[in-house]
Amino acid sequence: MEIVERLPLSIDFLALDPLFDEEIIALMRELLPPERHDDVVTAAVLRARRR
């Protein structure tokens, strides 16, 4: 199993997903420093092959 790609995701990107409601988006904007807003979580692409 290997991680082949990592991408930073922003608060604005997460806000597009209905799972992240207005409450959690507002919390992130308020509690995280501005320099973190474009890199709040990481999307990872993982690949594996069954033996």
Next chain:
Amino acid sequence: MTDLMHADEIRQYVKHAYSSIQSTGGVSAKELYSPDELALVPASTIDLSLGVANHLRWADLPVSATVLDIGCGAGIDSILAAHRVGPSGRVVALDFLPEMLGRTREGAAAAGTPSVEVLQGTMEAIPLRAASIDVVVSNGVINLSPRKARVFAECARVVRPGGQLCMSDIMIDEEDLPPEVLTHPAAWAG
């Protein structure tokens, strides 16, 4: 560690979030997919796309392969996979929400990809035979399960020996996020 006592609560939260999704304007799709890829997909499918990465770029999808797309949503990855495996291939688009399956069915028809077939079911109990799939793909979905180990066991069961899993999802550093965010139900997606 998963708290199975909250599994139903998590599932209901996820179901509520995604069962009545409206258009996103295609913003996330335009950020993740190339113009050439988006040209293969109906606008209605692009509008409802909610992936977190473009994992198909890393997937080995030969012509005639059988692909399982776990949590197909509105179907963008199923349709793109269908274009790569061709009419002799097969793409099983799995989702537990009938609304999403309907959109995938419509999008696949509009895209001219008859090899996409929708299947309703859960990723914790994939309604497919063992070793029946060449490639399992998934985009920002497995994190939504309260039983992730079970999901990976099911992936291993349905993929044939030598087959591939190629997935994308969100990772978080728990030490990096405030507790108010980590304890919110939506944080389950991370």
